[in-house]
Amino acid sequence: MPKKPPSILHAVAQDPGTARRAPRNRRLPAHERRDQILDAALHEFSERGFGAARMEDIAARAGLSKGGLYAHFSSKSAVFKALMQRMLLPNLLFDDQQPLANTRPSGTALAALVDGFLEGAYARLEDDRFIRTLHLLIAEGSRFPEVIRDWRADHVRLIQSQQAMVQRAVQDGVLRDSALTDMVQLIHAPILLAAVLRILQDDAYARQVTPRLRATHRRLLMELLPPDSP
Incomplete structure (x- = not known):
């Protein structure tokens, strides 16, 4: 089994809000759901690295099915790009x-x-x-x-x-x-x-x-x- 990469955020405090998985089946406005997905992705990318992070893990952390995540973003790269666009x-x-x-x-x-x-x-x-x-x-x-x-x-x-x-x-x-x-x-x-x-x-x-x-x-x-x- 490949060794899990260390967190890249050892020098930055983790936001506890992104560390918890969101409950499923909660209806949210589109912009709130998008933010929730990006917060989940930020946690997964930060913890695992972009290469090792998986769409199903982002979906689970955001309280979505994998299909529900793909309804918002077509790929992991698209999620990463949206994350950069949102904050940077x-x-x-x-x-x-x-x-x-x-x-x-x-x-x-x-x-x-x-x-x-x-x-x-x-x-x-x-x-x-x-x-x-x-x-x-x-x-x-x-x-x-x-x-x-x-x-x-x-x-x-x-x-x-x-x-x-x-x-x-x-x-x-x-x-x-x-x-x-x-x-x-x-x-x-x-x-x-x-x-x-x-x-x-x-x-x-x-x-x-x-x-x-x-x-x-x-x-x-x-x-x-x-x-x-x-």
Whole structure:
């Protein structure tokens, strides 16, 4: 019998809600059922590894038959992709649906955008599923690149769209030409650092450092994004 791989989440606390198998035959709205399946999959992938996890085990943990699981997801790869899409697509500072106007925003308006962005991004760090999914991606992504290909493509598309929007705003004088607007990944980098601290450090240290990191992140954005005075 092959040796069971060790859990990849030895450094991250397990969410007890995903450790219990859900009762069968409970009717749920589609979005709740989907979340329940993904929570079950996160547990199975984390405990067994993607390669060893089985659809029937995900189904059982979610309180479904195997056929019921296939009614929602066509394959184990599709489950993994949906897990990445749910938790690991980036928060964006500037909304594609409300592009930056061709006018200089007031300091108050830009501050409101920044504060809303930071609120959403750092709130995700309080969701253990985000940390556990990131840990799963780091541990399993290089072993199964074909499984995360679509997620990678979506991630790159969002970053490229944000970069193009920011570059237009710089050209229009709406944002300052700075290191942050040269490479928008730097706008998100402190959030990733905070997530890595959650994985590598003990909980008390991470909770002590994260508020200071968030405050410094805000200062960085507010110093380097507003346009120079005319």
